[in-house]
Amino acid sequence: MPTIAILAQGAMGAGIGRRLAQRGCTVLTSLAGRSEASARRAAEAGMRDATPAELAGADIFLSVLPPAEAQATAEWLAPALAAAPRKAVYADCNAISPRTALLVAGIIAPTGAGFVDGGIIGGPPREDGYTPVLYVSGEEAGRLMPLNDHGLEVRLTPGGVGAASALKMSYAGITKGLVALASAMILAAGRNGAAEGLRAELERSQPQLLAWFGRMVPPMYDKAYRWVGEMEEIADFTGPEAAAIYQAIAGFYATMATDNAGPKEATAALSAFLRKG
Structure with missing residues (x-):
């Protein structure tokens, strides 16, 4: 079972985390600087608080944040990703333009971690089985396809970084x-x-x-x-x-x-x- 790191714990992030945790995945997050409501959503979703080093050691990192936080989050995690002996794949799933996606990819590239451009269409996963679609693109996009075996719906989008965005x-x-x-x-x-x-x-x-x-x-x-x-x-x-x-x-x-x-x-x-x- 893969270990998935997710930032943050909003409706979408917590919904994805809950679905993955229910399917047996270990789901990590960071509650540093987050509100009590975020901590409560994380706990209810089965997400475990983790250090940056632990997040960087996950198999897959999903950035699911308001668009304005996309670059800052990549910069925050980059030192831990660079120091990690085993390189994760970093998927930016935020509602950002292709130009912003390329900027985030440029932050991740020097760390040695893989980068995937992602875009989520639909609402958070629900208990009735509803699942949004995560479209992914870029050379490393195939590394997210195993998430289809753990309750998510991931679809490849032809093209490089920016196509999914x-x-x-x-x-x-x-x-x-x-x-x-x-x-x-x-x-x-x-x-x-x-x-x-x-x-x-x-x-x-x-x-x-x-x-x-x-x-x-x-x-x-x-x-x-x-x-x-x-x-x-x-x-x-x-x-x-x-x-x-x-x-x-x-x-x-x-x-x-x-x-x-x-x-x-x-x-x-x-x-x-x-x-x-």
């Missing part, structure tokens, strides 16, 4: 971009007295879209703060053709995160719109 950026740019556009228009319609009419027209001409909004918009409220950095990475990914669009969407999600942490006026308006009918 590009797939993740493209998919998230569509889905999370559409969530932002729908939310912004629903809120604007409500402020201008057109909510009822918009709802009726969506029911008439776009019932599938309306149903999709009902599934996808409410879960956004608690995730909006994390999606800010992801939209900024997508802006970097798209380049000048659409960077301004995704920078604006990042700003929208920052506003939604503030509302969700405070008055919850916007989230209440969205939920009320989506519950009607």
Whole structure:
């Protein structure tokens, strides 16, 4: 059974850790500087606190963090990876642009550890058997395929480092971009007295879209703060053709995160719109 190191212990990291631990893997993490909530999630998932040296000695290291932490985490672990007598494979599974993935790969390369570019599509693993897909690319990507035998779904993406990140950026740019556009228009319609009419027209001409909004918009409220950095990475990914669009969407999600942490006026308006009918 392989030993897997995972940083950190958010919903996705803990979910992956729980699935691997349930399938018999040893799952390590680091609780240094983490909150009590993170420590609780780690314990409930069967993840064991470990030193950097112990993390670097794992068979596979999975970086599952907010995008802004990807480079700093690689830099933090690099000395331990360099000192490890047996070289792990370091998989960056964060929602980062291909350019950022190459920067992280450059941090890992001098350590001698293998590097895999990864992108997760879907929500955290659930007890009902649901599993997200981890897309991987790069010369070392095959080293993650044994995780398919331990409850995860790993798929190879053709191409080198950056290909899996590009797939993740493209998919998230569509889905999370559409969530932002729908939310912004629903809120604007409500402020201008057109909510009822918009709802009726969506029911008439776009019932599938309306149903999709009902599934996808409410879960956004608690995730909006994390999606800010992801939209900024997508802006970097798209380049000048659409960077301004995704920078604006990042700003929208920052506003939604503030509302969700405070008055919850916007989230209440969205939920009320989506519950009607």
